[in-house]
Amino acid sequence: MLRNTDKSAIGFVVAALVFFFIGGTLTTVVPPLVDKTWAKPFENHDPSKGPTGKLKPYTEVELKGRAIYVRDMFGTKRTGPDLSRVGGKYDRQWHMTHFRNPRDLTPGSIMPPYPWIANNPEEFDSLVAYLQTLGRAKDWRPDNDYEK
Numbered sequence: 770m771l772r773n774t775d776k777s778a779i780g781f782v783v784a785a786l787v788f789f790f791i792g793g794t795l796t797t798v799v800p801p802l803v804d805k806t807w808a809k810p811f812e813n814h815d816p817s818k819g820p821t822g823k824l825k826p827y828t829e830v831e832l833k834g835r836a837i838y839v840r841d842m843f844g845t846k847r848t849g850p851d852l853s854r855v856g857g858k859y860d861r862q863w864h865m866t867h868f869r870n871p872r873d874l875t876p877g878s879i880m881p882p883y884p885w886i887a888n889n890p891e892e893f894d895s896l897v898a899y900l901q902t903l904g905r906a907k908d909w910r911p912d913n914d915y916e917k
């Protein structure tokens with residue numbers, strides 16, 4: 770025989786499952802139905818700029834820059850911010866100032882200066898070309914892109 774307390778315990782479990790189901794549906798099934806861009810995560814939302822979302826291989830210069838980037842990051846622990854979408858955030862001049870001395874832009878920055886990159890036009894151009902590709906497969910910063 771179920772007592773009243775047992776019955777309300779069952780009620781709580783059933784209610785918890787119902788709420789869990791509603792929460793799960795609202796956060797997983799409903800959003801892609803409301804926002805159709807979820808189905809095309811790599812497509813540019815401004816069609817006038819063409820389908821920039823397609824993944825394309827690095828150019829030779831970008832590959833060189835990537836090699837420099839890999840070469841000059843000390844160790845395997847990331848100390849600075851995530852750079853995976855830094856492409857388009859700053860222009861060439863900003864990167865030049867930043868590599869010469871990060872503290873000129875961010876007082877107290879712990880990022881070391883990289884004068885040997887800033888003073889080597891070929892290395893600097895390649896590295897910036899690579900940095901500018903980062904996160905550009907999707908046009909996620911349309912109103913704040915220095916290249917616009």
Ligand code: HEM
Pocket residue numbers: 837838841842843848849850851852855858871872875877878879880881900
């Ligand atoms: C090739 C090596 C490196 C490159 C290309 C690079 C590039 C950058 C860029 C582009 C930013 C701006 C990020 C943003 O505003 O979203 C930045 C910021 C920063 N980086 Fe680096 N970085 C390098 C090495 C390092 C190292 C070795 C450290 C730390 C030991 C470091 C620490 C930081 C910090 C703390 C910031 C935040 C802003 C500041 O304090 O200047 N970075 N870095």
